[in-house]
Amino acid sequence: MSTLITSRPPPRHAGGSRTIAWLRANLFSTPLNIGLTLLAAALIYGAGSAVFQWLAVDGQWRGTGPEACPDKGAFCWPFIRARFDQFMYGLYPADQRWRLNLGVGLGLLLAVPMFLPRVRHKGWLALGLAIAWLAIGVLLFRGGFFGLPTIETSLWGGFFLTIVAAVFVLGTALPVAVLLALGRQAEAPLVRSVCALWIELWRSVPALVLLFVAIVMFPLFMPPGVEIDKLLRALIALTILMSSYLAEAIRGALQSIPKGQYEAADALGMSYWQRTRLVILPQALPVALPQITSNFIGLFKETTVLLIIGLFDLLGMVTTAASDPQWLSIGTTATGYVFAAVFFWIFCFSFSRYTAYLERKTTQGQRQMEL
């Protein structure tokens, strides 16, 4: 003898609409929560109104020249407008700047196939791309061929220098890092310990110190009469540093390759290099990719230290421009740094989104393999 109880309607929200219920649950659930909400709101209001006041109310968006910014503390767009070309191209001669635009555009265009999923033989493609980029750098940026005047690297600067440094260092550090990571796992004890020592040494030294080694010591290491360009020396120093960081990232990926893969390759009678090139690296590099891009973001930010040794990247150009007595004021200094910060932020944030996407992709791939 059992009777079914008639089902009751689901409980209604405590008060009114969904929005209010959400607000109650997320912002005003306990006295502590109410306090935190008010504190956060006060912070947002304080920062927001200060930024608005500085940018829009006191800030100067129109006009040209230093006279346009009478308020010495506020935002000053005319400063950016006057110096924009320097921020981008450094001291590169104005009538030759088309070469940089052309070169960077061409370089980006050539890199597109690397990001298309269907394209095969990416290893060879990467090699070709590296050669093409090097050619662009030497023939177009530096010049001296085909009637183009030579522009010494001491005139390179601004955001252009940031890009050149980041791309050059990544391109040269990656192959070195692969060799170092393989060396650190090699059977031969001497190879292993030399690679480990080299990696750990440079990982424990700041970039700035290594740059000073490149500037002060490197000329002493060279036979008399041999002089290497200052920019190239600095970039080699950053390459040494970056390759040590990347080697660790790649080592992690190498360790994630199951032992059976090595054994299968050996069973097929492959030599060490065949095994590495055809079996191990094609699996390890995609796993290391998120780490590589996040290291690249670090490198992108790290290039700013070049200004300390007198190579003026974007931040260096902003600092020089802001100390120009014609413009000198706290407002223009702040404007310059905010501009540079926004610039760096856009690039680094996009890269970090890309890294997150890669990470999701690799973990998804792994999950599929487990099934």
Next chain:
Amino acid sequence: MRRTWIYQALLLAAIVAALGLIVSATNANLSRLGVETSIDFLWRRAGFEISQSLIPFNANSTIARAFVVALLNTLVLAAAAIVGASVLGLIVGTARLSRNWLVSQLATTYVELFRNIPSLLQIFFWYLVVLRSLPGFRDSLSLGEAARLNNRGLYLAAPEIMTGGGWIAAGFVVAIAAIIGLARWARHRRLVSGRAFPVTVTAIALLVAVPWLAALLGGAALDWDVPQAGRFGYEGGIVIMPEFMALVAGLSVYNATYIGEIVRSGFAAIPRGQVEAADALGLSRWLSFRLVLFPQALRVIIPPLTTVYLNLFKATSLAAAIAYPEIVSVFVGTVNNLVGQPVIIMGITLIIYVLVSLAIAVFMNWYNRRIALTRA
């Protein structure tokens, strides 16, 4: 197998050859420049001043002493920035996990904003914009006579012990001994009877009260060296340079974004059952945080935190950009220009960075082992 040996022999030969070439080229270059490499310059008179030193230093001190001053400046900067970044990072990391939507969004914004701006840029902004915008010497912000802040720095009153310093020191020794004993006794009592004892509060009370009582009994006199308004600025007391403040602020804000993410993932790694078990035992939210969640999160947090601390230590070299007298600006800048001994000076600099990095890594690994789960 034999091939491996051939490779190793080739590598060894290449290394020896490269080193030999470098050494001979360096010797040739140095003798051409008329530089005789030796460490005698360390005992010469420095002849320059350093704007911040923890130990007495003037132009008549030796260059070796300048090295020590610079090293101490680096270590103080690193320590202050590590503490600042850790506190800020812990706040940001826990705020990101907050159930309060506004708070967690604010913390996310903080992380995404400051992580993607180069730290050198942030240091410049603090130094050349924020601290320069502070009022001048005449209108200093002040907290009574104890602290004054203007665009030349932060001036703090410094305690000066006139007499009976020994009594105060003795008081500290007694207090610390008492705290160690207390901690042991409290632990023993907790293990035996299950009753807890508020050790932290008692320890702080002891640390304040015992030296104070000792000073009263011994008749010690404490005087405050208060910054006095001079003709051009404040004099006396403890002066904290704007360079130092800018570096601590910039490095803390930047690295706190990384620490915040580490803290967040540390707490996210704790199984949900742990929180529920703590709730079921009737622990308050604070107690469950302190006794259940934090100790478990710490195990996940420590290894990546070590990397951040090492990066932060290396980043103190950015101080050279705004002329804070740390290792790079004093050694590689001032001293190398003065004596022209690049080989020795770069060598010392490299060794110091490697040794301190190693020390941090060893300490953090030791701490990590100490808090790791041990099978009973």
